[in-house]
Amino acid sequence: MSTRLRLRQLEALECVAETGSMTRAAEVLGISQPAVSRLLSDLASEVGFQLFDRRDGRLVPTQEARFLLPDIHRLLEMLDHIGEVSRNLTVRKAGHLRIACLPGFATSHLPEVLAHFLSDRPGVTATIEPDRPERILEWIVGEQYDFAITDNFDAHPAVTSQTIKIRSVCIMPEDHPLAARDVITPADLADEKIIHTRRDSGFYRELNEAFLSNGVEMTSIVEARQFTAACELVLRRVGLSVISELDAAGYVGRGLAFRTFAPSVPHRLALVRPVNKHPSMITLEFMEIFRDSLRAFEQA
Structure with a gap:
Protein backbone atom coordinates (compact mmCIF):
# COMPACT_ATOMS: atom_id res chain seq x y z
CA MET A 1 0.00 0.00 0.00
CA VAL A 91 -0.85 39.81 6.93
CA ARG A 92 1.66 40.25 9.77
CA LYS A 93 -0.70 39.06 12.51
CA ALA A 94 1.44 36.23 13.89
CA GLY A 95 5.08 35.52 14.66
CA HIS A 96 7.74 36.19 17.26
CA LEU A 97 10.09 39.18 17.52
CA ARG A 98 13.46 38.91 19.22
CA ILE A 99 14.76 42.39 19.96
CA ALA A 100 18.10 43.27 21.54
CA CYS A 101 18.56 46.83 22.75
CA LEU A 102 20.53 49.22 24.89
CA PRO A 103 19.40 49.02 28.54
CA GLY A 104 17.81 52.47 28.43
CA PHE A 105 15.52 51.46 25.58
CA ALA A 106 14.14 48.52 27.53
CA THR A 107 12.47 50.96 29.93
CA SER A 108 11.93 54.00 27.70
CA HIS A 109 10.48 54.47 24.20
CA LEU A 110 10.70 50.84 23.02
CA PRO A 111 7.95 49.53 25.36
CA GLU A 112 5.50 52.15 24.10
CA VAL A 113 6.24 51.42 20.43
CA LEU A 114 6.08 47.66 21.01
CA ALA A 115 2.84 47.86 23.01
CA HIS A 116 1.16 49.75 20.18
CA PHE A 117 2.54 47.28 17.63
CA LEU A 118 1.22 44.26 19.56
CA SER A 119 -2.18 45.76 20.36
CA ASP A 120 -3.80 44.61 17.10
CA ARG A 121 -1.60 41.57 16.51
CA PRO A 122 -2.82 38.98 19.05
CA GLY A 123 -0.75 36.23 17.43
CA VAL A 124 2.57 38.08 17.79
CA THR A 125 4.87 37.61 20.77
CA ALA A 126 8.18 39.30 21.56
CA THR A 127 11.42 39.00 23.51
CA ILE A 128 13.33 42.09 24.67
CA GLU A 129 16.93 41.59 25.78
CA PRO A 130 18.91 44.65 26.97
CA ASP A 131 22.71 44.66 27.15
CA ARG A 132 25.81 46.68 26.27
CA PRO A 133 26.63 47.42 22.60
CA GLU A 134 29.47 44.88 22.44
CA ARG A 135 27.19 42.05 23.53
CA ILE A 136 24.40 43.16 21.21
CA LEU A 137 26.78 43.00 18.25
CA GLU A 138 27.77 39.44 19.21
CA TRP A 139 24.10 38.42 19.30
CA ILE A 140 23.32 39.93 15.91
CA VAL A 141 26.42 38.45 14.27
CA GLY A 142 25.40 35.09 15.77
CA GLU A 143 21.85 35.56 14.40
CA GLN A 144 20.36 35.12 17.87
CA TYR A 145 18.12 38.19 17.52
CA ASP A 146 16.05 39.57 14.66
CA PHE A 147 16.71 43.25 15.26
CA ALA A 148 18.71 45.44 17.61
CA ILE A 149 18.90 49.04 18.79
CA THR A 150 22.43 50.06 19.69
CA ASP A 151 25.11 52.73 19.38
CA ASN A 152 28.89 52.93 19.08
CA PHE A 153 28.43 50.67 16.06
CA ASP A 154 31.28 49.99 13.65
CA ALA A 155 30.53 48.33 10.31
CA HIS A 156 30.55 44.53 10.35
CA PRO A 157 30.23 42.26 7.28
CA ALA A 158 27.62 40.05 9.00
CA VAL A 159 25.39 42.97 9.98
CA THR A 160 23.26 45.43 8.05
CA SER A 161 22.67 48.72 9.82
CA GLN A 162 20.99 52.09 9.57
CA THR A 163 22.44 55.00 11.55
CA ILE A 164 20.09 57.71 12.79
CA LYS A 165 21.33 60.95 14.26
CA ILE A 166 19.20 61.90 17.27
CA ARG A 167 19.30 65.50 18.50
CA SER A 168 21.04 66.11 21.82
CA VAL A 169 19.88 68.50 24.50
CA CYS A 170 21.11 69.84 27.81
CA ILE A 171 19.00 68.67 30.75
CA MET A 172 18.54 70.42 34.10
CA PRO A 173 16.01 70.68 36.95
CA GLU A 174 13.03 72.80 35.92
CA ASP A 175 13.93 75.57 38.37
CA HIS A 176 17.59 75.79 37.31
CA PRO A 177 18.64 79.31 36.12
CA LEU A 178 19.72 77.91 32.73
CA ALA A 179 16.15 76.76 32.10
CA ALA A 180 15.37 80.39 31.22
CA ARG A 181 17.54 80.10 28.10
CA ASP A 182 16.56 78.64 24.73
CA VAL A 183 20.03 77.39 23.79
CA ILE A 184 22.79 76.11 26.06
CA THR A 185 26.46 76.24 25.03
CA PRO A 186 29.62 74.79 26.61
CA ALA A 187 30.39 78.27 27.95
CA ASP A 188 27.10 78.22 29.89
CA LEU A 189 28.22 74.96 31.52
CA ALA A 190 31.70 76.12 32.50
CA ASP A 191 30.81 76.24 36.20
CA GLU A 192 28.48 73.23 36.20
CA LYS A 193 29.20 69.67 37.22
CA ILE A 194 28.55 67.37 34.27
CA ILE A 195 27.07 63.89 34.22
CA HIS A 196 28.19 62.17 31.03
CA THR A 197 28.45 58.83 29.25
CA ARG A 198 31.48 56.54 29.41
CA ARG A 199 34.72 58.13 28.31
CA ASP A 200 35.34 55.42 25.73
CA SER A 201 32.07 56.16 23.90
CA GLY A 202 31.96 58.09 20.65
CA PHE A 203 29.29 60.39 22.06
CA TYR A 204 31.50 61.42 24.99
CA ARG A 205 34.46 62.09 22.68
CA GLU A 206 32.37 64.38 20.47
CA LEU A 207 30.87 66.16 23.46
CA ASN A 208 34.25 66.69 25.10
CA GLU A 209 35.62 68.02 21.81
CA ALA A 210 32.73 70.50 21.66
CA PHE A 211 33.67 71.77 25.14
CA LEU A 212 37.38 72.00 24.34
CA SER A 213 36.73 73.74 21.01
CA ASN A 214 34.88 76.43 22.94
CA GLY A 215 37.68 76.81 25.45
CA VAL A 216 35.82 75.05 28.26
CA GLU A 217 37.03 72.07 30.27
CA MET A 218 34.21 69.72 31.22
CA THR A 219 33.87 69.25 34.98
CA SER A 220 33.00 65.58 35.39
CA ILE A 221 30.96 64.46 38.39
CA VAL A 222 29.44 61.10 37.29
CA GLU A 223 30.18 58.77 34.39
CA ALA A 224 27.06 56.76 33.49
CA ARG A 225 26.44 54.43 30.57
CA GLN A 226 22.70 55.13 30.30
CA PHE A 227 21.03 58.44 29.49
CA THR A 228 18.14 57.48 31.77
CA ALA A 229 20.59 57.25 34.67
CA ALA A 230 21.78 60.77 33.81
CA CYS A 231 18.16 61.99 33.93
CA GLU A 232 17.64 60.49 37.38
CA LEU A 233 20.84 62.06 38.67
CA VAL A 234 19.94 65.49 37.25
CA LEU A 235 16.55 65.25 38.96
CA ARG A 236 18.46 64.70 42.20
CA ARG A 237 20.56 67.82 41.48
CA VAL A 238 23.86 65.96 41.20
CA GLY A 239 24.74 67.95 38.09
CA LEU A 240 23.64 68.74 34.52
CA SER A 241 24.00 66.60 31.43
CA VAL A 242 23.87 66.55 27.63
CA ILE A 243 21.90 63.56 26.35
CA SER A 244 19.68 62.32 23.54
CA GLU A 245 16.43 64.29 23.24
CA LEU A 246 14.66 60.95 22.87
CA ASP A 247 15.50 60.09 26.49
CA ALA A 248 14.97 63.61 27.78
CA ALA A 249 11.44 63.70 26.33
CA GLY A 250 10.45 60.83 28.61
CA TYR A 251 11.04 63.05 31.65
CA VAL A 252 8.83 65.94 30.57
CA GLY A 253 6.48 66.79 33.41
CA ARG A 254 8.64 64.97 35.94
CA GLY A 255 10.70 67.94 37.12
CA LEU A 256 13.24 67.92 34.29
CA ALA A 257 13.74 70.62 31.67
CA PHE A 258 15.77 70.34 28.48
CA ARG A 259 17.08 72.93 26.06
CA THR A 260 18.85 72.85 22.71
CA PHE A 261 22.58 72.26 23.01
CA ALA A 262 24.94 74.01 20.62
CA PRO A 263 27.15 73.10 18.89
CA SER A 264 25.25 70.05 17.72
CA VAL A 265 26.51 66.72 19.12
CA PRO A 266 24.07 64.08 17.82
CA HIS A 267 23.60 60.70 19.43
CA ARG A 268 24.23 58.17 16.65
CA LEU A 269 21.71 55.40 17.09
CA ALA A 270 22.08 52.24 14.99
CA LEU A 271 19.26 49.90 13.96
CA VAL A 272 20.86 46.59 13.02
CA ARG A 273 19.94 43.07 11.92
CA PRO A 274 21.85 40.00 10.65
CA VAL A 275 22.79 40.06 6.96
CA ASN A 276 22.41 36.33 6.35
CA LYS A 277 19.22 35.72 8.33
CA HIS A 278 16.19 36.35 6.16
CA PRO A 279 13.96 38.73 8.16
CA SER A 280 10.32 37.85 8.72
CA MET A 281 7.64 40.24 7.52
CA ILE A 282 6.86 40.96 11.17
CA THR A 283 10.48 41.96 11.77
CA LEU A 284 10.59 44.25 8.74
CA GLU A 285 7.29 45.88 9.65
CA PHE A 286 8.33 46.49 13.27
CA MET A 287 11.67 47.94 12.15
CA GLU A 288 9.84 50.35 9.87
CA ILE A 289 7.43 51.39 12.61
CA PHE A 290 10.25 51.82 15.13
CA ARG A 291 12.23 53.85 12.60
CA ASP A 292 9.22 56.13 12.07
CA SER A 293 8.90 56.62 15.84
CA LEU A 294 12.34 58.26 15.86
CA ARG A 295 11.67 60.87 13.16
CA ALA A 296 10.42 63.50 15.62
CA PHE A 297 13.82 63.41 17.34
CA GLU A 298 16.04 63.12 14.28
CA GLN A 299 18.58 65.81 13.59
CA ALA A 300 17.85 67.58 10.32
Missing part, protein backbone atom coordinates in the same frame (compact mmCIF):
# COMPACT_ATOMS: atom_id res chain seq x y z
CA SER A 2 1.32 3.47 -0.90
CA THR A 3 1.65 5.92 2.00
CA ARG A 4 1.42 8.92 -0.37
CA LEU A 5 -2.28 9.50 0.18
CA ARG A 6 -3.60 12.73 -1.28
CA LEU A 7 -5.14 15.38 0.90
CA ARG A 8 -8.18 15.69 -1.37
CA GLN A 9 -8.87 11.95 -0.95
CA LEU A 10 -8.90 12.31 2.83
CA GLU A 11 -11.17 15.36 2.63
CA ALA A 12 -13.58 13.40 0.45
CA LEU A 13 -13.59 10.47 2.88
CA GLU A 14 -14.34 12.68 5.87
CA CYS A 15 -17.00 14.68 4.04
CA VAL A 16 -18.87 11.63 2.75
CA ALA A 17 -18.69 10.06 6.21
CA GLU A 18 -20.27 13.21 7.68
CA THR A 19 -22.95 13.74 5.01
CA GLY A 20 -23.68 10.13 4.08
CA SER A 21 -23.91 11.14 0.43
CA MET A 22 -21.47 11.68 -2.43
CA THR A 23 -23.79 14.29 -3.90
CA ARG A 24 -23.89 16.38 -0.71
CA ALA A 25 -20.14 15.90 -0.19
CA ALA A 26 -19.54 17.19 -3.73
CA GLU A 27 -21.56 20.33 -2.90
CA VAL A 28 -19.54 20.91 0.30
CA LEU A 29 -16.20 20.34 -1.43
CA GLY A 30 -17.15 22.37 -4.47
CA ILE A 31 -16.41 19.61 -6.96
CA SER A 32 -18.53 17.23 -9.06
CA GLN A 33 -20.07 14.01 -7.75
CA PRO A 34 -18.03 11.90 -10.21
CA ALA A 35 -14.88 13.60 -8.90
CA VAL A 36 -15.78 12.57 -5.34
CA SER A 37 -16.42 9.02 -6.53
CA ARG A 38 -13.03 8.88 -8.25
CA LEU A 39 -11.24 10.21 -5.17
CA LEU A 40 -12.80 7.54 -2.96
CA SER A 41 -12.19 4.79 -5.51
CA ASP A 42 -8.52 5.74 -5.76
CA LEU A 43 -8.23 5.94 -1.97
CA ALA A 44 -9.81 2.50 -1.54
CA SER A 45 -7.27 1.10 -4.01
CA GLU A 46 -4.45 2.78 -2.09
CA VAL A 47 -5.47 1.50 1.35
CA GLY A 48 -6.62 -1.90 0.12
CA PHE A 49 -10.08 -2.09 1.71
CA GLN A 50 -13.63 -0.88 1.16
CA LEU A 51 -14.46 2.50 2.64
CA PHE A 52 -18.27 2.60 2.68
CA ASP A 53 -21.31 0.36 2.88
CA ARG A 54 -24.72 1.50 1.68
CA ARG A 55 -27.49 1.25 4.27
CA ASP A 56 -31.01 2.60 3.77
CA GLY A 57 -29.81 4.82 0.92
CA ARG A 58 -26.99 6.30 2.99
CA LEU A 59 -23.24 5.71 2.75
CA VAL A 60 -21.87 4.47 6.07
CA PRO A 61 -18.12 4.12 6.79
CA THR A 62 -16.84 0.58 7.12
CA GLN A 63 -15.21 -0.52 10.34
CA GLU A 64 -11.75 0.05 8.78
CA ALA A 65 -12.69 3.55 7.59
CA ARG A 66 -14.09 4.43 11.03
CA PHE A 67 -10.75 3.46 12.50
CA LEU A 68 -8.98 5.97 10.20
CA LEU A 69 -11.43 8.86 10.56
CA PRO A 70 -10.24 10.28 13.95
CA ASP A 71 -6.66 10.56 12.67
CA ILE A 72 -7.86 12.05 9.39
CA HIS A 73 -9.93 14.60 11.30
CA ARG A 74 -6.92 15.61 13.44
CA LEU A 75 -4.73 15.88 10.35
CA LEU A 76 -7.20 18.11 8.50
CA GLU A 77 -7.63 20.30 11.59
CA MET A 78 -3.86 20.64 11.85
CA LEU A 79 -3.62 21.62 8.19
CA ASP A 80 -6.38 24.18 8.68
CA HIS A 81 -4.42 25.59 11.64
CA ILE A 82 -1.22 25.76 9.59
CA GLY A 83 -3.14 27.55 6.85
CA GLU A 84 -4.54 30.06 9.33
CA VAL A 85 -1.11 30.72 10.84
CA SER A 86 0.33 31.16 7.35
CA ARG A 87 -2.38 33.68 6.50
CA ASN A 88 -1.68 35.52 9.74
CA LEU A 89 2.01 35.63 8.93
CA THR A 90 1.23 36.98 5.48
Whole structure:
Protein backbone atom coordinates (compact mmCIF):
# COMPACT_ATOMS: atom_id res chain seq x y z
CA MET A 1 0.00 0.00 0.00
CA SER A 2 1.32 3.47 -0.90
CA THR A 3 1.65 5.92 2.00
CA ARG A 4 1.42 8.92 -0.37
CA LEU A 5 -2.28 9.50 0.18
CA ARG A 6 -3.60 12.73 -1.28
CA LEU A 7 -5.14 15.38 0.90
CA ARG A 8 -8.18 15.69 -1.37
CA GLN A 9 -8.87 11.95 -0.95
CA LEU A 10 -8.90 12.31 2.83
CA GLU A 11 -11.17 15.36 2.63
CA ALA A 12 -13.58 13.40 0.45
CA LEU A 13 -13.59 10.47 2.88
CA GLU A 14 -14.34 12.68 5.87
CA CYS A 15 -17.00 14.68 4.04
CA VAL A 16 -18.87 11.63 2.75
CA ALA A 17 -18.69 10.06 6.21
CA GLU A 18 -20.27 13.21 7.68
CA THR A 19 -22.95 13.74 5.01
CA GLY A 20 -23.68 10.13 4.08
CA SER A 21 -23.91 11.14 0.43
CA MET A 22 -21.47 11.68 -2.43
CA THR A 23 -23.79 14.29 -3.90
CA ARG A 24 -23.89 16.38 -0.71
CA ALA A 25 -20.14 15.90 -0.19
CA ALA A 26 -19.54 17.19 -3.73
CA GLU A 27 -21.56 20.33 -2.90
CA VAL A 28 -19.54 20.91 0.30
CA LEU A 29 -16.20 20.34 -1.43
CA GLY A 30 -17.15 22.37 -4.47
CA ILE A 31 -16.41 19.61 -6.96
CA SER A 32 -18.53 17.23 -9.06
CA GLN A 33 -20.07 14.01 -7.75
CA PRO A 34 -18.03 11.90 -10.21
CA ALA A 35 -14.88 13.60 -8.90
CA VAL A 36 -15.78 12.57 -5.34
CA SER A 37 -16.42 9.02 -6.53
CA ARG A 38 -13.03 8.88 -8.25
CA LEU A 39 -11.24 10.21 -5.17
CA LEU A 40 -12.80 7.54 -2.96
CA SER A 41 -12.19 4.79 -5.51
CA ASP A 42 -8.52 5.74 -5.76
CA LEU A 43 -8.23 5.94 -1.97
CA ALA A 44 -9.81 2.50 -1.54
CA SER A 45 -7.27 1.10 -4.01
CA GLU A 46 -4.45 2.78 -2.09
CA VAL A 47 -5.47 1.50 1.35
CA GLY A 48 -6.62 -1.90 0.12
CA PHE A 49 -10.08 -2.09 1.71
CA GLN A 50 -13.63 -0.88 1.16
CA LEU A 51 -14.46 2.50 2.64
CA PHE A 52 -18.27 2.60 2.68
CA ASP A 53 -21.31 0.36 2.88
CA ARG A 54 -24.72 1.50 1.68
CA ARG A 55 -27.49 1.25 4.27
CA ASP A 56 -31.01 2.60 3.77
CA GLY A 57 -29.81 4.82 0.92
CA ARG A 58 -26.99 6.30 2.99
CA LEU A 59 -23.24 5.71 2.75
CA VAL A 60 -21.87 4.47 6.07
CA PRO A 61 -18.12 4.12 6.79
CA THR A 62 -16.84 0.58 7.12
CA GLN A 63 -15.21 -0.52 10.34
CA GLU A 64 -11.75 0.05 8.78
CA ALA A 65 -12.69 3.55 7.59
CA ARG A 66 -14.09 4.43 11.03
CA PHE A 67 -10.75 3.46 12.50
CA LEU A 68 -8.98 5.97 10.20
CA LEU A 69 -11.43 8.86 10.56
CA PRO A 70 -10.24 10.28 13.95
CA ASP A 71 -6.66 10.56 12.67
CA ILE A 72 -7.86 12.05 9.39
CA HIS A 73 -9.93 14.60 11.30
CA ARG A 74 -6.92 15.61 13.44
CA LEU A 75 -4.73 15.88 10.35
CA LEU A 76 -7.20 18.11 8.50
CA GLU A 77 -7.63 20.30 11.59
CA MET A 78 -3.86 20.64 11.85
CA LEU A 79 -3.62 21.62 8.19
CA ASP A 80 -6.38 24.18 8.68
CA HIS A 81 -4.42 25.59 11.64
CA ILE A 82 -1.22 25.76 9.59
CA GLY A 83 -3.14 27.55 6.85
CA GLU A 84 -4.54 30.06 9.33
CA VAL A 85 -1.11 30.72 10.84
CA SER A 86 0.33 31.16 7.35
CA ARG A 87 -2.38 33.68 6.50
CA ASN A 88 -1.68 35.52 9.74
CA LEU A 89 2.01 35.63 8.93
CA THR A 90 1.23 36.98 5.48
CA VAL A 91 -0.85 39.81 6.93
CA ARG A 92 1.66 40.25 9.77
CA LYS A 93 -0.70 39.06 12.51
CA ALA A 94 1.44 36.23 13.89
CA GLY A 95 5.08 35.52 14.66
CA HIS A 96 7.74 36.19 17.26
CA LEU A 97 10.09 39.18 17.52
CA ARG A 98 13.46 38.91 19.22
CA ILE A 99 14.76 42.39 19.96
CA ALA A 100 18.10 43.27 21.54
CA CYS A 101 18.56 46.83 22.75
CA LEU A 102 20.53 49.22 24.89
CA PRO A 103 19.40 49.02 28.54
CA GLY A 104 17.81 52.47 28.43
CA PHE A 105 15.52 51.46 25.58
CA ALA A 106 14.14 48.52 27.53
CA THR A 107 12.47 50.96 29.93
CA SER A 108 11.93 54.00 27.70
CA HIS A 109 10.48 54.47 24.20
CA LEU A 110 10.70 50.84 23.02
CA PRO A 111 7.95 49.53 25.36
CA GLU A 112 5.50 52.15 24.10
CA VAL A 113 6.24 51.42 20.43
CA LEU A 114 6.08 47.66 21.01
CA ALA A 115 2.84 47.86 23.01
CA HIS A 116 1.16 49.75 20.18
CA PHE A 117 2.54 47.28 17.63
CA LEU A 118 1.22 44.26 19.56
CA SER A 119 -2.18 45.76 20.36
CA ASP A 120 -3.80 44.61 17.10
CA ARG A 121 -1.60 41.57 16.51
CA PRO A 122 -2.82 38.98 19.05
CA GLY A 123 -0.75 36.23 17.43
CA VAL A 124 2.57 38.08 17.79
CA THR A 125 4.87 37.61 20.77
CA ALA A 126 8.18 39.30 21.56
CA THR A 127 11.42 39.00 23.51
CA ILE A 128 13.33 42.09 24.67
CA GLU A 129 16.93 41.59 25.78
CA PRO A 130 18.91 44.65 26.97
CA ASP A 131 22.71 44.66 27.15
CA ARG A 132 25.81 46.68 26.27
CA PRO A 133 26.63 47.42 22.60
CA GLU A 134 29.47 44.88 22.44
CA ARG A 135 27.19 42.05 23.53
CA ILE A 136 24.40 43.16 21.21
CA LEU A 137 26.78 43.00 18.25
CA GLU A 138 27.77 39.44 19.21
CA TRP A 139 24.10 38.42 19.30
CA ILE A 140 23.32 39.93 15.91
CA VAL A 141 26.42 38.45 14.27
CA GLY A 142 25.40 35.09 15.77
CA GLU A 143 21.85 35.56 14.40
CA GLN A 144 20.36 35.12 17.87
CA TYR A 145 18.12 38.19 17.52
CA ASP A 146 16.05 39.57 14.66
CA PHE A 147 16.71 43.25 15.26
CA ALA A 148 18.71 45.44 17.61
CA ILE A 149 18.90 49.04 18.79
CA THR A 150 22.43 50.06 19.69
CA ASP A 151 25.11 52.73 19.38
CA ASN A 152 28.89 52.93 19.08
CA PHE A 153 28.43 50.67 16.06
CA ASP A 154 31.28 49.99 13.65
CA ALA A 155 30.53 48.33 10.31
CA HIS A 156 30.55 44.53 10.35
CA PRO A 157 30.23 42.26 7.28
CA ALA A 158 27.62 40.05 9.00
CA VAL A 159 25.39 42.97 9.98
CA THR A 160 23.26 45.43 8.05
CA SER A 161 22.67 48.72 9.82
CA GLN A 162 20.99 52.09 9.57
CA THR A 163 22.44 55.00 11.55
CA ILE A 164 20.09 57.71 12.79
CA LYS A 165 21.33 60.95 14.26
CA ILE A 166 19.20 61.90 17.27
CA ARG A 167 19.30 65.50 18.50
CA SER A 168 21.04 66.11 21.82
CA VAL A 169 19.88 68.50 24.50
CA CYS A 170 21.11 69.84 27.81
CA ILE A 171 19.00 68.67 30.75
CA MET A 172 18.54 70.42 34.10
CA PRO A 173 16.01 70.68 36.95
CA GLU A 174 13.03 72.80 35.92
CA ASP A 175 13.93 75.57 38.37
CA HIS A 176 17.59 75.79 37.31
CA PRO A 177 18.64 79.31 36.12
CA LEU A 178 19.72 77.91 32.73
CA ALA A 179 16.15 76.76 32.10
CA ALA A 180 15.37 80.39 31.22
CA ARG A 181 17.54 80.10 28.10
CA ASP A 182 16.56 78.64 24.73
CA VAL A 183 20.03 77.39 23.79
CA ILE A 184 22.79 76.11 26.06
CA THR A 185 26.46 76.24 25.03
CA PRO A 186 29.62 74.79 26.61
CA ALA A 187 30.39 78.27 27.95
CA ASP A 188 27.10 78.22 29.89
CA LEU A 189 28.22 74.96 31.52
CA ALA A 190 31.70 76.12 32.50
CA ASP A 191 30.81 76.24 36.20
CA GLU A 192 28.48 73.23 36.20
CA LYS A 193 29.20 69.67 37.22
CA ILE A 194 28.55 67.37 34.27
CA ILE A 195 27.07 63.89 34.22
CA HIS A 196 28.19 62.17 31.03
CA THR A 197 28.45 58.83 29.25
CA ARG A 198 31.48 56.54 29.41
CA ARG A 199 34.72 58.13 28.31
CA ASP A 200 35.34 55.42 25.73
CA SER A 201 32.07 56.16 23.90
CA GLY A 202 31.96 58.09 20.65
CA PHE A 203 29.29 60.39 22.06
CA TYR A 204 31.50 61.42 24.99
CA ARG A 205 34.46 62.09 22.68
CA GLU A 206 32.37 64.38 20.47
CA LEU A 207 30.87 66.16 23.46
CA ASN A 208 34.25 66.69 25.10
CA GLU A 209 35.62 68.02 21.81
CA ALA A 210 32.73 70.50 21.66
CA PHE A 211 33.67 71.77 25.14
CA LEU A 212 37.38 72.00 24.34
CA SER A 213 36.73 73.74 21.01
CA ASN A 214 34.88 76.43 22.94
CA GLY A 215 37.68 76.81 25.45
CA VAL A 216 35.82 75.05 28.26
CA GLU A 217 37.03 72.07 30.27
CA MET A 218 34.21 69.72 31.22
CA THR A 219 33.87 69.25 34.98
CA SER A 220 33.00 65.58 35.39
CA ILE A 221 30.96 64.46 38.39
CA VAL A 222 29.44 61.10 37.29
CA GLU A 223 30.18 58.77 34.39
CA ALA A 224 27.06 56.76 33.49
CA ARG A 225 26.44 54.43 30.57
CA GLN A 226 22.70 55.13 30.30
CA PHE A 227 21.03 58.44 29.49
CA THR A 228 18.14 57.48 31.77
CA ALA A 229 20.59 57.25 34.67
CA ALA A 230 21.78 60.77 33.81
CA CYS A 231 18.16 61.99 33.93
CA GLU A 232 17.64 60.49 37.38
CA LEU A 233 20.84 62.06 38.67
CA VAL A 234 19.94 65.49 37.25
CA LEU A 235 16.55 65.25 38.96
CA ARG A 236 18.46 64.70 42.20
CA ARG A 237 20.56 67.82 41.48
CA VAL A 238 23.86 65.96 41.20
CA GLY A 239 24.74 67.95 38.09
CA LEU A 240 23.64 68.74 34.52
CA SER A 241 24.00 66.60 31.43
CA VAL A 242 23.87 66.55 27.63
CA ILE A 243 21.90 63.56 26.35
CA SER A 244 19.68 62.32 23.54
CA GLU A 245 16.43 64.29 23.24
CA LEU A 246 14.66 60.95 22.87
CA ASP A 247 15.50 60.09 26.49
CA ALA A 248 14.97 63.61 27.78
CA ALA A 249 11.44 63.70 26.33
CA GLY A 250 10.45 60.83 28.61
CA TYR A 251 11.04 63.05 31.65
CA VAL A 252 8.83 65.94 30.57
CA GLY A 253 6.48 66.79 33.41
CA ARG A 254 8.64 64.97 35.94
CA GLY A 255 10.70 67.94 37.12
CA LEU A 256 13.24 67.92 34.29
CA ALA A 257 13.74 70.62 31.67
CA PHE A 258 15.77 70.34 28.48
CA ARG A 259 17.08 72.93 26.06
CA THR A 260 18.85 72.85 22.71
CA PHE A 261 22.58 72.26 23.01
CA ALA A 262 24.94 74.01 20.62
CA PRO A 263 27.15 73.10 18.89
CA SER A 264 25.25 70.05 17.72
CA VAL A 265 26.51 66.72 19.12
CA PRO A 266 24.07 64.08 17.82
CA HIS A 267 23.60 60.70 19.43
CA ARG A 268 24.23 58.17 16.65
CA LEU A 269 21.71 55.40 17.09
CA ALA A 270 22.08 52.24 14.99
CA LEU A 271 19.26 49.90 13.96
CA VAL A 272 20.86 46.59 13.02
CA ARG A 273 19.94 43.07 11.92
CA PRO A 274 21.85 40.00 10.65
CA VAL A 275 22.79 40.06 6.96
CA ASN A 276 22.41 36.33 6.35
CA LYS A 277 19.22 35.72 8.33
CA HIS A 278 16.19 36.35 6.16
CA PRO A 279 13.96 38.73 8.16
CA SER A 280 10.32 37.85 8.72
CA MET A 281 7.64 40.24 7.52
CA ILE A 282 6.86 40.96 11.17
CA THR A 283 10.48 41.96 11.77
CA LEU A 284 10.59 44.25 8.74
CA GLU A 285 7.29 45.88 9.65
CA PHE A 286 8.33 46.49 13.27
CA MET A 287 11.67 47.94 12.15
CA GLU A 288 9.84 50.35 9.87
CA ILE A 289 7.43 51.39 12.61
CA PHE A 290 10.25 51.82 15.13
CA ARG A 291 12.23 53.85 12.60
CA ASP A 292 9.22 56.13 12.07
CA SER A 293 8.90 56.62 15.84
CA LEU A 294 12.34 58.26 15.86
CA ARG A 295 11.67 60.87 13.16
CA ALA A 296 10.42 63.50 15.62
CA PHE A 297 13.82 63.41 17.34
CA GLU A 298 16.04 63.12 14.28
CA GLN A 299 18.58 65.81 13.59
CA ALA A 300 17.85 67.58 10.32
